[in-house]
Amino acid sequence: MAQIPDCEKYPYVHLKHKHRRIDNYYWLNQRDNPEVLDYLKRENDYTAAYLKSSEKFMEDLFHEMKNRIVEDDQSVPYKKNGYWYQTKYAKGKEYAISTRRKGDLTAKEEIFLDENIQAEGHSYYAVASKSISPNNQWLCFGEDTVGRRLYTLRFKDLFSGEFVGEQIEGTTGRALWAGDNKTVFYTKKDPETLRCNQVWRHTFGTNQDQDVLVYEEVNPEFDCGIYKTKCQTYIVIGSSSSTSTEFHYLPTTEPDAELRLFLPRAPKHEYSLTHYEGNFYMLSNHEGQNFGFYKCDPANPEIENWETIIAPNDNILLESVEIFKDYFVVVERKGGLVYLRVLPTHGEPAYYIPFNDPTYSVDLEVNVEFDTEELRFGYTSLTTPTSIFSYNLRTKEQQTLKQQKVLGEFNVKDYQSERIWAKGKDGVEIPISLVYKKGFKDQKRKPLLLYGYGSYGVSLDPYFSTIRLSLLNRGYCFAIAHIRGGEDLGRPWYENAKWLKKKNTFNDFISCGEHLLETGWVDKDALYAMGGSAGGMLMGTVMNMRPELWAGIVAQVPFVDVVTTMLDESIPLTTGEYEEWGNPNDKEYYDYMLSYSPYDNVEKTNYPPLLVTSGYHDSQVQYWEPTKWVAKLRDYKTDNNPLLLYTEMEAGHGGVSGRFEQLKEVAREYAFLFGLEGIKE
Template sequence: MLTPPVAHPKPYQVPSPHGPRPDNYYWLNERENQEVIDYLNAENAYFEQEMAPVRDLQNRLFTEIKSRIKEQDESVPYRDNGYFYYVRYEAGGEYPIYCRKKENLDAPEEVLLDANQMGEGQAYFQIGGFQVSDDNQLLAFSVDTVGRRMYTLRIKNLATGELYPEQIENTGGEAVWAADNQTVFYSKQDVNTLLTYQIYRHQLNTDPAQDVLVYEEEDNTFHIGVGRSKSREYIFIQMGSTMSSETRYVAATNPAAEFQVFLPREDDHLYEVEHFEDYFYVLSNDGAPNFRLLKTPVTATGKVSWQEIIAHRDDVFLENMELFREYLVLGERQEGLLQLRVMRWENGEEHYLNFGEPTYTAAISINPEFDTTVLRYGYSSLTTPTSTYDYDMGTRTKTLLKEQAVLGDFRKENYVTERLYATAQDGTRIPMSIVYRQGFRQDGSAPLLQYAYGSYGISIDPTFSSARLSLLDRGFAYVICHIRGGQELGRQWYEAGKLLNKRNTFTDFTDCSAFLLQEQYTAADKLFAAGGSAGGLLMGAVINQHPEYYRGVVAAVPFVDVVTTMLDDTIPLTTGEYDEWGNPNEQLFYEYMLSYSPYDNVQAQAYPNLLVTTGLHDSQVQYFEPAKWVAKLRTLKTDHNLLLLHTDMEAGHGGASGRFKSIHDAARQFAFMLLLLGEQ
């Protein structure tokens, strides 16, 4: 056996209002400490040694996954303010090329940004915000070259191709033009906490040091951003925490004016605003956990003037809306599935689109124009590649504009998708979406990968993955567990998996595992689990509780040191998380979080084979959480199963940048699982 690296314990007491807590690996927090870097590099070297038997397989997987991608490709153009905008990729290119054509698709192509040229020589490169001025002559865009999602804002003259001299650093990424084509609004981040907390107004061709601060958020549980209404008539500052929000607005034609408060923030009230003609339209959960839709005159935004359009429903979650001159389109969730509802303003006549699959994803796409009867939407399922449709709301006809190309011998008819339900410990039915290749035998002989997230009200919808075919074609089944903590079954589904209900998220997952084992979709020596970020916390919790269920687990950028992180308000993004996990400065939440925190509950027991991944520059889950977790597991676990830590020394939370570089992440994880099954 190869000898794994050792992170030597160094006694330390983590302070808290409830007394100190020992943490022998706290020293791994020291990013600039060469001993820390040496340890991470040693873990990477150990990973490579242990994975050596499947190195060729990993390379084949990379080539296999890449070979399904149409390298020279482009998105479906959408029309906005007289131009058609689209993104295209060139053969061999890692990054997108942003383009447009004037008035019609036969016009000459205008390249706005070539990210391949811009990212050349960069270990990491990502374009953030992207907005063109009203006169179509200027482009405000942002770039991140580190991976910590701190963007530098630039402005480009589209007529001359030249960049303006100003470079505005540490922004949140978005940029919003006012109607004068001279004024740009942007958000600034705190360099330590990475919270967006300021909104500035910048005048073209001026020193950014002279930019005007128009708003500063003093509550560090809130994050803020800036945007513009679909009508282009208003600029919005949106402030939000997990349980509360607020919007401020100013006319885009008068950017120097003071922003007005649409409705002051209130506890347990989330709302968002859109504008059309004489009204603001409001999605609100005020007295409506699953949200309702209202409108109010632009001259009177207080609740007393709100008029209800779509009432609250206990069994339907109102997720989003799209306004057109003649139609209203609503994105709704019922029984965990997304639905698109079309309603005519004139007479209230309405209908739902029919998608014809038991489990799928359908979502409103880019629709920047009011004066059209055509809705652009996206569709995907576990067997259907991502597709773009135009739907004529008047004639009720849909046109497939593009289906994601999957090269090779892929035929969707070779795969089967189903909706399953497991019964949780408290009797709740937990939906699951499963896909497998034709010929799958439900006799316990097949390997299965079980995935979930289960936090922040984020719904994990069943979508297509061409990379996943490499597992399905090797006999795997793939299951998404729609566990509590997400929002698939409405707001109550989220509430039942957060704060003092968080344990439901973990038991839902293991109850799904028990169901899959009992019904012989797989067996314990072939069941794999995977999750990332908060889903990585999920992985840590379930293997503490039921390690016997799983042959192997992949925990990507896992949030595993919950209590220590949430006690430290200098760590990026911590304070905005109190409404999700609780504030451990309070005894009740401290004890509850301590009861499930994966790092704090590592014990002397056998654990499954484990692959843990992280990025040195991760801005959301700092690298030291998974590093400490692995170090502690090495000390306490009683088995001889694999425990591997892979740190991307150049990337952040989202992994490597570029559409081909990121394939290495998938190939690495797949090779780990196949290694455990004895494949080479």
């Protein structure tokens, strides 16, 4: 067995609010320092040595998961501006192939971007948005070959098939064309903080140094972005924090026009903006946390002039609205589930599209056209492979356009999903979604993997996973804890677990684990936990709070050095995060963050087995956070349980690129969990 890595200590003193913190591993933030790189290598070597006996098992798991996936797959085509667009995957290839056909689906197929060709020679490759000019000739797309989420915009002539030499560096990858087929609007990031803070205008055929700054967001707590309204009438520039939004716009046919402000930002006011037939339409929380739906005349955008279409409801969160000529389709969330409500605009009664699973996920697909009765949506559940449906809003007839194929031996009837409720520490009812292979309840040994996130208002809707079958088929139950911090039960569910209420997230997750143990869903020494990013912070915190509760934990790219990171305004995800976590320059928030920050609360005690993953080029959670955490845990923990750190040296926050290469990461995590259960094949 390889020697447990030893990390040098170079004490660094953090002083804030007259409080001193000694950080022995602060030096690990010295990117490209040979001593840092050596330590990361030794940690990777140690993890590889620990998992050496599982190498064949990991390889088998990789092929098992890969062999369930249709390699030569393709998306459902959709029509836009005279062309049918489709994404395809070829057998043996890692990346997407984007195609189109002019006029109808029988026309000759054009491959306008093959990412497999573009990825050649790169260990990492990712494409951001693909924007095509209104005359259908020019493609603008963003590519990242590092994993830092800094994209270079590139251009291609789709009529000749040739790439154009000009490039735009340092962008978010997001770009769109104005109506003149020569003007491109794009967003840029601050090179240090990686905050999206600028919108630029580029004239096709000129150098980047001639580009014009159109908008700059100077408030460090706000990001900005761009999009076109569905009707293609306006280019919209949005600025947002987690509690406030503001929109400017200009006509797509007048790219040099001055920006017009729709409605100025106000504290705790969030709204969205779209346009149709001369009116603006908004979702807004100005009358209620769960948002209402409104419209107004562009000439009179003040709130007092808004017409209410749907008033806010304390029990129903309005998430989005798709506008058609004769219908509004509203995405609602109530009781922890998502619903699609259809509102005819000409007097007929509203109705809901029916769904039958006890727990499921539904979302809207690409719906480009206004003058249509067809709605496209996707549906999946923990036991139902993802399906794409076409739904006639007038006749209510439903057609399956595609259902995810699962290769190999798979029968949906072999699996069961349920939704149960746990009581939180303060009495709230917390939903838990579960899936297992039938027969699980009668097993002598019942291991369970509990997954959680609980931040930024992100809801964990249940979905089908062919990868997860490798877990279920080996006797595990998989559970999702719909804890506060997400919006699973509406906006208040999120608001009650941020700032000085953040501990509700951690207490809820622990309550879910305790409930599963008390009700016999899992054996007392077989409860495992997993979470990534902010969910990795969740893992670190609940491990500190209740180390004896967990049989093992997987923390993926975990945000664990909360106080230090939130005090460093040069780091991405700092100033923009104040409205999520609070500002530690305020002593009240400093003290509260310090009370739960995983890195700051490591103690000399026994900790459960732990696998930590990281990405060296991660722009969201810097690689040194999980690295420091592991180093400190090694110094403090009093047990002999495995503690593993694996850093992807050629990847960022999302892990390695490639459709199938990512399965190797899952195989490593599963092999770690299976090893703790003594499962070797």
